[in-house]
Amino acid sequence: xxxxxxxxxxxxxxxxxxxxxxxxxxxxxxxxxxxxxxxxxxxxxxxxxxxxxxxxxxxxxxxxxxxxxxxxxxxxxxxxxxxxxxxxxxxxxxxxxxxxxxxxxxxxxxxxxxxxxxxxxxxxxxxxxxxxxxxxxxxxxxxxxxxxxxxxxxxxxxxxxxxxxxxxxxxxxxxxxxxxxxxxxxxxxxxxxxxxxxxxxxxxxxxxxxxxxxxxxxxxxxxxxxxxxxxxxxxxxxxxxxxxxxxxxxxxxxxxxxxxxxxxxxxxxxxxxxxxxxxxxxxxxxxxxxxxxxxxxxxxxxxxxxxxxxxxxxxxxxxxxxxxxxx
Ligand SMILES: NC(=O)C1=CN([C@@H]2O[C@H](COP(=O)(O)OP(=O)(O)OC[C@H]3O[C@@H](n4cnc5c(N)ncnc54)[C@H](O)[C@@H]3O)[C@@H](O)[C@H]2O)C=CC1
Ligand SMILES: O=C([O-])CC(=O)C(=O)O
Numbered sequence: 001x002x003x004x005x006x007x008x009x010x011x012x013x014x015x016x017x018x019x020x021x022x023x024x025x026x027x028x029x030x031x032x033x034x035x036x037x038x039x040x041x042x043x044x045x046x047x048x049x050x051x052x053x054x055x056x057x058x059x060x061x062x063x064x065x066x067x068x069x070x071x072x073x074x075x076x077x078x079x080x081x082x083x084x085x086x087x088x089x090x091x092x093x094x095x096x097x098x099x100x101x102x103x104x105x106x107x108x109x110x111x112x113x114x115x116x117x118x119x120x121x122x123x124x125x126x127x128x129x130x131x132x133x134x135x136x137x138x139x140x141x142x143x144x145x146x147x148x149x150x151x152x153x154x155x156x157x158x159x160x161x162x163x164x165x166x167x168x169x170x171x172x173x174x175x176x177x178x179x180x181x182x183x184x185x186x187x188x189x190x191x192x193x194x195x196x197x198x199x200x201x202x203x204x205x206x207x208x209x210x211x212x213x214x215x216x217x218x219x220x221x222x223x224x225x226x227x228x229x230x231x232x233x234x235x236x237x238x239x240x241x242x243x244x245x246x247x248x249x250x251x252x253x254x255x256x257x258x259x260x261x262x263x264x265x266x267x268x269x270x271x272x273x274x275x276x277x278x279x280x281x282x283x284x285x286x287x288x289x290x291x292x293x294x295x296x297x298x299x300x301x302x303x304x305x306x307x308x309x310x311x312x313x314x315x316x317x318x319x320x321x322x323x324x325x326x327x
Contacts, residue, residue: 011088089130
């Protein structure tokens with residue numbers, strides 16, 4: 001059996017953490033042959049709750065779980081880390097301006113980026129889940145100059161999974177009938193789920209839907225605002241589905257997609273006119289632990305407008321954190 005992989009989860013005592021840790025320990029993050037050491041990174045006041053979760057993890061007697069560490073110390077939390085799931089973040093509270101939110105998250109993701117830079121393993125892969133995820137990833141990346149930039153990614157897989165489910169429901173097909181349905185841009189209501197390259201049982205998805213009014217006025221807002229719909233219904237934000245998407249993201253990054261497309265927010269290389277360096281969602285394929293942005297797609301006028309809008313939002317966030325000296 002392979003040697004254990006060190007997986008750090010920040011915000012481990014939160015609700016996504018609770019939905020995520022057991023699945024990682026059972027082998028769903030990296031595969032059934034890869035043992036894991038879990039490193040739970042929390043703030044001091046939440047350490048006791050994280051310890052409680054660790055007791056339960058122990059009680060599952062997972063064969064792949066080789067060790068659990070719990071800490072509030074960044075150097076310890078990222079020491080030798082191969083995969084970091086940055087989940088803990090500062091939520092927006094009432095009366096908080098966007099700049100305040102970005103600054104508060106800068107206070108979390110900058111020191112975490114520094115610690116990843118100084119202590120993580122050479123093959124570190126980072127997934128940022130905590131919102132605003134794309135820009136938090138940019139902050140952490142900027143604070144880790146020795147780590148290759150492409151190792152910092154943010155999560156739009158939940159958006160992709162939502163997009164698959166809503167399209168499958170509309171067309172009364174199983175989700176497995178759908179392929180190449182990717183999210184472009186920011187993890188925010190401005191995101192763009194692109195039906196023009198997607199396929200349903202081999203047919204173009206936009207043609208299969210054949211209803212631009214539904215696409216624009218129902219589908220896009222439904223997928224884009226699904227997070228708010230869940231908060232309204234549950235009284236709490238998506239947790240199990242977010243954890244599920246984090247598992248999907250990392251599993252596919254590590255194990256390869258065999259040519260299938262998945263959505264990842266990754267540093268732009270300038271593809272499709274998305275400014276270089278912005279952490280934006282694209283369709284990607286993965287192989288040998290690396291991803292590649294799908295190239296050569298024709299972007300129609302409708303899609304270009306949507307992509308331009310969500311990318312403009314990301315550029316605005318990047319400029320705001322630049323003004324704060326965070327990137
Ligand atoms: N990208 C995506 O698709 C999604 C992102 N999210 C985001 O994920 C984040 C976490 O969500 P929940 O687990 O529901 O929140 P939660 O509030 O239940 O848990 C957050 C945890 O992070 C911890 N934390 C705060 N600052 C920390 C720090 N500096 N270091 C380590 N831990 C820290 C808190 O103590 C808390 O235990 C939120 O920002 C949420 O908006 C949620 C759903 C989907
Ligand atoms: O808004 C939130 O905190 C939750 C979120 O990102 C989502 O469910 O997509």
